[in-house]
Amino acid sequence: MTDVSVKDLGDDLAVPDPVQPKSRLRSVFARDRKAQVGLFIMLFFTLTAILAPLIAPYDPNEMTLDMMTNPSGTHWLGTDDLGRDLLSRIIWGTQISLFVGVSTVALALVGGVILGVVAGYYGGWIDNIIMRYIDLQWAFPNFIIAVYLVAVFGTGLLNVIVAISLAFLDDFARIARSMVLTLKEEQFVDAARVQGFSDARIMFRHILPNALAPLIVQATVSVSYAILGEASLSFLGLGVNPNTPTWGLILADGRSFISQAWWLGVYPGLAIMLVVLSINFVGDGLRDALDVRETGS
């Protein structure tokens, strides 16, 4: 079994070629149809989010007496139970979904990387303490952690972002740490140490850039989970402000009217699915390009 790599446990990843990852990216994207489609869809949603005020046909919060009308010429996706235009609500919802998706992962990435790199580089008791915490967090499904944090600290945009990013911290920390462990013994690190660079500089300017590949892949995976997580939290009533039209919230509110207005149950979910799908396509392309094995979650 020696020529087949053992299935990774997240602690044992193939070290990517530190030379020219960018050119590899470019070549793969040129060939990978799936990734192209994904990129295109992502671009489409991003533009929608940015241009929401311009392209939404109606005010997403404007209530009319045309309650639960079918999709038609005036309301392309129909109206909800308070007479609000569904299309406009979905367009505006893009903003929150993308914003939450990206910011939570950015935070988790930064936090997790710092923790993981420090733990891996220094080892010893620092490593021990940090790993104990990571293990503690590992004892929980991410989503349950997020639910719990939101229940304790309250709902709202900031709390949701913090809750989800805290929940994903352990994933990034583990990857960063194991990358550092593997790379620590490499020659270029010894060389840097001999040259007298500070620990921090070695950690973040020398080791980290070589560890980026699996982190990037994890980041794309996490963005899709973050978006799904935010939608689930909103659905449970634990999400962002109940007055902003996030996709999960539209689904939750529409639940009581499904048999009278099926469009309320179909379109918001479709939007979530498309965004997540596009991210998964792109993430898959990245993974192939950077030659990183699957880590599962």
Next chain:
Amino acid sequence: MDDKDLIKRAEAELRDAYDFDPRDPLFGLKKDDMRGNKISRRTTLRLLAAGGALGMAQVLPGLRPTAAMAAAHGGGELNCAWAGVGEITTLDPAQIGQVLQFQIASNIYSGLMHIDNALVAQGDLAESWEVSEDGLEYTIKLREGVTFHNGDTFDAEDVVFTFNRSSDPDQSRHSRVIGNVAELQKLNDYEVKFVLKQPQASFLTKALERSSGRAMTIVSRGGLEALGLAQYGLTPIGTGPYKVVSHTLGQAVMLEKFADYYDPERPKLDKISIQPVDGVEPLAAAIEAGDIQYVGGNPVPTQLVSRFQENPDLAVDIKPGPGFQSIWISPWHEAMTVSDFNKPLEELKKEKGFMVRLAIAKALDRELFIKQGRFGYGVAAHGTINPAMGYFFDEGLAETSEQAFDPEGAKALMAEAGYPGGAGFPDLKLQTTPNTKRDGQVVANILKVVLGINVIVDPKDFSIGIEEFNKMDIDLRLGGSGGDYDPDDGLVDWMQTASKFNGPDRDPAAMPFGFFSESEADAAIDQQAVTADPAARRELVQKANAITSNKVACGFLYHPVDVLVHSTKVIVPEDARIPGLHELDRISLA
């Protein structure tokens, strides 16, 4: 008999009922009236009046002629859904806190008395009774030959046991209901005597009644011992027409006809299942598919009502609902401060804080709210006195009240207060529960459209919300009351300075009163509570109601309606149709 005659007769009955000297321990009745095995309608009305529980809503139903019923068979199985709830948490009378639980328990247990829809008080577990001249001693002869569902015989020991249990605040949350009982004596195996501290008209009708008298709903000591407290709350044992066959929390309560029930005429059905159904769509699916034939529990979601009405297999019965919902406005918010409601209205209208308060109330487009928020089911409210209180309801108030919907007037007031078009007015938070979030959004929208102010809907779990409301830590709140059959339920419980909901946990140094305090209203409410003559009482009630309306005790929004939905195969006789209750032992299948 048409409506006018009906009301005339009802008013006559009310006048008679209220015609007594309150100092009379027997309330103008003779000892003979209060003894026996049945209490006539007239006597019951008198007792209810003396106990402060008599209004049009109680009188009218018994006067309506009952339609000839379709041939009712015995037997059959009924599947019920209890709406808006995920589980029937407890059926132990000492712990019951929700009406929907009581709706079920009243079919599993018996009380000593039972008052039917025609307001005739019959003995349930009491066979006959006698009241002493001074109105302090009630000697009750218990029915013999009654057994509990587990086979135990019912006797005086069980009454004593239930009484002791219910009087202990550590064991029962309804101990106050029997607070007036000095002692309960067991005379022999089938006779007990209640000795009261003071004469109490409502004793027979309230404290001992099967439906409302939770304190004296007879529990089984054998059952409690065998099952333990927690299990007893799930699968209780009583003496009622139905026994519990099985019940796991979150699952259906399965009831079966109790073969040894003392009344051979009841119950009619063999089996009943009561499935808690949380969620609107599952309820609609279940009843339209025919899986369910009867809906109880929390109110039927209004978006489904017209759909059910159009369904030829379903019967929908709508009655005026006993309750109100309002937008509560904090008089301590700096933009809406009103520190003294006792000033005459004209003077109040010159204060900026009151101007804003009145503007908000005037801006409430109640008809739009009912259409958009409640799908057309409801009645605009301008006071706590609701249509179910019949006689006392003031129909003219909708026109005359200062609060009546008047968008131009509202805008003018806001401008005068210094916020033309809402400019510069701070954002307000409107507290709701997760279930009433949608209603809150409709109100917030209305206020935005009319006044241009920004109202943010703030749904909070009930446990947090009630805490904040008690401390008056709110800007605006959407809330109200249900089960209000008598003016006291609305006025005394809510509108007086000392009312239990009026900011009981606030900081009295910072806030001299809760959400409202007006001395003329206080006085009128106190007086009407002890006024015997119905016409005089009505005047006082409507006077107090008008004050609370004109001086904006809160922004009154709407009165809900009581909707009963069931399959056309289910026969619900008129005497089993008591809004808020479900007398399952009188229901049958066609």
Next chain:
Amino acid sequence: MASYILRRLIGSLLVMLAVATLVFFMIRLVPGDPIAAMLADSGGPEAREALIRKLGLDKPVLVQFWKWFIAMLQGDLGNSIYGNNQPVTTILIEALPRTMSLAFLSFIIALVIAIPAGIISATRKNTATDTAVSLFAFLGLSMPDFWLAILLIIVFAANLQWLPAIGYVPLAEGFWPWLSHLILPSIAIGTGFSAIIARMIRSSMLEVMQADYMRTAASKGLTMRVQMLRHAFPNALIPVVTVIGIAFALLISGAVVVENVFAIKGLGRVLIQGIQNRDYPVVQGAVLVVSAFFVLSNLAVDLLYAVIDPRIRYS
């Protein structure tokens, strides 16, 4: 080997204890007064005091913690402070089989979809079939489980009325009633999961097949195909073992929302309702159980790997 197992066991135990402590104190940070909510309309100050005393909430927090901790070690998780004060253990014992049934069925459905899908797309790599299967896998992966749940309800329960919309029936009351209530929620949860497994099977089979292919390049036709399948597939199952550990996380997380949609009172629902009711003992108990399962399943996976791959034992 033995010391490794021991170390992991003790580590897991410590983690669980830490979790229990953390949860105890954190849930009390949640704002909201459960007593006020329970007594909302009935009962005066005496009833409130009595209730507080009865639930032991009048003692200082540390004392409460100590009592709870000792009791927990003896298997007593306290009583729910809501409703009729059922013992938490009872609530969890009733909830567990529901979530387990759901997880079990979801897992089966996931495997039933994923194994053939994964094998097909690996053996027909880069053909139209592969693309189609991959696409379905991606769709399944990207669908929010609660959305799929709602769609299933719209189609199968509301419109076709083939299956019930909500609720749970214990196995004891009949196989079909039990199954019929669980089919829709299991599909909702299992679909996303099947996508993950399918892709894992595909990619690891491809890895193995590539290695085998290189070595057996000379053989052609059926022999090669059979050889590939016989050797590749078992090796391909190894990564699936990892997934079992993650499976539980995904299934529980999925269950939280799906149980909500289908009103099934499993662990997820108990947890959410406990949080909403500020029912401290229930939340503590539920979180403890969830983390116990998770820790144990991770432990099992790690130990399994230690058996399979000696390198790991000494890390």
